[in-house]
Amino acid sequence: MLLEVKRLTTLREIARAAGVSVSTVSRVVNGYEHVSDEVRLRVERAIRELNYQPNQLARALVSGKNTRQIGLLVYDVANPYFAEIATAVENVAYQNGYSVILCNSSEGRNTAVYLQTLIRHQVDGVAITSGEMDPEGVECLERLLQRDIPVVISRERYWASNAAMDHLNGSIGVMELDYYTGSKIATEYLVSLGHERIAYLYSLSGSNFEIDPRVLGFKEVLAKNGLQFSEDLVVCNLGFHQSSGARGMLELLSRTQDFTAVIAYNDLLAISALAVLREEGIQVPEQVSVMGFDNIAASQYTYPPLTTVHVPKSEQGEFMARYLISQIKERQPSVQRRLPAELVVRQSTAVRKA
Amino acid sequence: MLLEVKRLTTLREIARAAGVSVSTVSRVVNGYEHVSDEVRLRVERAIRELNYQPNQLARALVSGKNTRQIGLLVYDVANPYFAEIATAVENVAYQNGYSVILCNSSEGRNTAVYLQTLIRHQVDGVAITSGEMDPEGVECLERLLQRDIPVVISRERYWASNAAMDHLNGSIGVMELDYYTGSKIATEYLVSLGHERIAYLYSLSGSNFEIDPRVLGFKEVLAKNGLQFSEDLVVCNLGFHQSSGARGMLELLSRTQDFTAVIAYNDLLAISALAVLREEGIQVPEQVSVMGFDNIAASQYTYPPLTTVHVPKSEQGEFMARYLISQIKERQPSVQRRLPAELVVRQSTAVRKA
DNA sequence: TGCCATCTTGACAACGTTTTCATTGGATCG
DNA sequence: CGATCCAATGAAAACGTTGTCAAGATGGCA
Incomplete structure (x- = not known):
């Protein structure tokens, strides 16, 4: 019963095809040294012929991280504001080989539930733009941080409810918008x-x-x-x-x-x-x-x-994605960044008529 | 070195805490029968106390599927048209316990690359709205279908380039828009x-x-x-x-x-x-x-x-998500659905002046 | 009382990787 | 020529599950 599903080509199959051991194939795949040119070529050919693709799940399972996925929590992608942020995040993520799990926290949903899901999926990082965070949500953030998973959040400066997360200030990335x-x-x-x-x-x-x-x-x-x-x-x-x-x-x-x-x-x-x-x-x-x-x-x-x-919306998304990716690569002190808000005068405003 | 990452609570830990075997805990977690009430309670308590969450990766690894993730390929979420579809997809997915991986195929990106990534992540299904599909992309679709991963695509009726995927017609879900x-x-x-x-x-x-x-x-x-x-x-x-x-x-x-x-x-x-x-x-x-x-x-x-x-945009997204989820549950004959396009008269059109 | 059926439980292999450790064989050096 | 070292390779454990199988316990029935 376990074998009913068609599976992807595995290291083992490549190993057999190339007449080497699994370890050697792994070494080739990951570009490690200590593989003779002859063997390397043979393995590479087998990989190409059998269309091998490393199983991300297995990789992540053994390393306990590196799912190469990041979670993005927005209030509502149908809202152009969030859509623009999401685009920027996805863009940077893609360029760095990461996939984005999209979470829409509107519809009266509990942020905590989403964060739980992201934890279960073992994402490598989490970006949050949806502002308000319930106590359970904060708890989830703590759990993420305990597990050394970087979190970045964008929020409004001076919001009193930010205080609920004050104790996280040193551990999470913060993009602060000066509304x-x-x-x-x-x-x-x-x-x-x-x-x-x-x-x-x-x-x-x-x-x-x-x-x-x-x-x-x-x-x-x-x-x-x-x-x-x-x-x-x-x-x-x-x-x-x-x-x-x-x-x-x-x-x-x-x-x-x-x-x-x-x-x-x-x-x-x-x-x-x-x-x-x-x-x-x-x-x-x-x-x-x-x-x-x-x-x-x-x-x-x-x-x-x-x-x-x-x-700044794209900048916001870019900052968040870049922050996460750099933190994933190597944990560093968290960063707090503030982006200014600027007046754009067009034509819907005018001098008051007497 | 392997143990440096803080990991989630595992079945084994629960088992030890509750003084039972891993198998028994697994049975409790999955709600199987043949567990005495006394043991079940003990295990459930341990789960609560240690805040256990099943590791989705490990689950998916053994079953070869059930990552509970679906891929969504859109042209550009910053475009309200796609944003609305994405919202609907995410909504239905969420309600059914699935997460959505967002892929933005604009910016001149190769659809095939995205599909490869989705394959590597072993998504349980793929929804595509980004229309044009390069030959490599079609190849990826075939690979997905071979592996029995449901695919649903939304496209315009009568597009000549649809022919490139004619041979897939019976195997993929199709949402046809009558532009x-x-x-x-x-x-x-x-x-x-x-x-x-x-x-x-x-x-x-x-x-x-x-x-x-x-x-x-x-x-x-x-x-x-x-x-x-x-x-x-x-x-x-x-x-x-x-x-x-x-x-x-x-x-x-x-x-x-x-x-x-x-x-x-x-x-x-x-x-x-x-x-x-x-x-x-x-x-x-x-x-x-x-x-x-x-x-x-x-x-x-x-x-x-x-x-x-x-x-219809929400309907489109909902159909795609529902289709995928029902196909994931149990493979059925593929479905082709056509949604009509209707004129909405507002005030930007009027009788031509002489 | 003895036997069989059923319920409860545990041991273990498997999933596809990575990584550590061990083994081989050839080259180097004194 | 023998000891040493290193490059090349393989074997095996581990990651956290699920599912199969076997074993032990319990109870019913003859």
Whole structure:
């Protein structure tokens, strides 16, 4: 029964074909020395003729690592932001002979479950971009680190919940995104255009709104400029779908029209918010300015082209993949890298009309 | 040296902790019968306490399959079309306890190389959406099938190059997309609106343009309506990036303004083409109608909302994943499924003005 | 009481590698 | 010419499972 499955050519078969021992074939495959040219050639021919490919599983089993797979945890690849990161990670991984296991943590799934799976698959490294991490998830990270499997995470600077992983700071790679500063710059820009009543379309829950660094940056700038923060201009709990922005905008408009600018949690939301404003006959940017976050590819083709805060996505993915691969090769002190967020002014924002 | 890596808890350790043999633990783990309640409890406790997780690699090594991984070959996850498919595949896979290895075949990479990697990783199944398949790739597919690893592929109906894999038709799952009919419907719609000079922004090469089913459908409808196909309204070789549509539109406009409608290879191109038209002060749909393909999420939020041909993406991904998983469970006759393409009329198309 | 059937358990080979150790044979050197 | 060394090779253990087989224990039945 065990033999019913057709299997790949094995070292043993090559050995038999070439009339040598398994060890010798292994030596040839791995390019070790101490093999005579004559034998090497014979073995190489057999390998070619029988189309031998080393069994990665067996290799990894004996070495306890080297599956040549890395896990990538994103919130949702259908979201262009994560898609771009995923592309970059896959790209670097591929170039270094690694495969990427894709994990979509949205759909209300437990990060821990995914990490468990990755541990079971004995991945050589794990990259995480999905932000929030439940306590069980953190436990899994600890287990990974105990087993000396490198972990890299990208997160927002100043998030209070980062504290849950503070004790890991020295052991994991960190890619820190400065949404806080980005948000301040963006808000300052809007304020400089004369906007005073700025609405916020927010993806997460209200309780997150209270502690979100980008919101803190927003409020801070308002305060500094003597502007009042208005609770009623905030729509929370919208989620991350493209439609979330439209829903949020409708909700906002149903409450009030007393605002001259809107900040969306990200470009995806901003884009659909733009559509709603248009349908409602509200001119952007003449009547309302719209600001996004992330600067996804699509946002330069919206109407009007979207003003937004650029967040480096490819760089993020590349950094994470490179970090993992270098750590896999040789464990080094962990690295913390911070990427800035920059304002990209396009045409969805303008001076407030009197 | 072999023991330097920290390893996961093993069956043996559980066995020792529970004072039973490895076989018994294995029986408990796999829920087999013939284990006394007392022993079962003892073992289960040890498993919990030592946080045992079965080593997938070892399992797969002995069974020659059951890595519980499937490979997904897409052209580019950063493209929303593929991202949506990938999400659906990952979703179904996850629900069935499978992990997804993501392979991005764009960037001029050889499909065969990816397939080789997947073979080496001994995936339990392979889903392919990246269309074109080089001869070496086909060879890899054959090798997969020989080893009884299910393969499912999604492709366009009537593509001539499908012939290269005709001999596999009975052995692989096929998800066939009817761009041909979709294109006919779309073109008929434009013609019915009075359009006679219809431009085409085409991603692939000119030689592909000659044999592409959707182009054939386009030409067929033109001919049927006594309209002439104009070579000079076709821009080829644009690629699949979001910017491709803008580039194509600029190229087209630099040649002529004598057209009243544009069909783009897909929505991504259509969206950036819209932006260029806007910049050039050309009204859509009053002066020029724009038609896309695929109906990605973004296209309902463009300005104006994009008329397009809906292609089922989630269904595609779900079908592929489900097919693979059912075939992994028990090999059955392969399935061919055809999904229709449907016209979605929004506001980027209108009756041609006199 | 004795025998057979059934339930419970353990020993062991196998999966395809890598790696350590042992063996061979020829070359080198005094 | 004998001792020594090293290159070339092979044998075998180990990685963590699964599955087969055999053995021991238990209970039912005649």
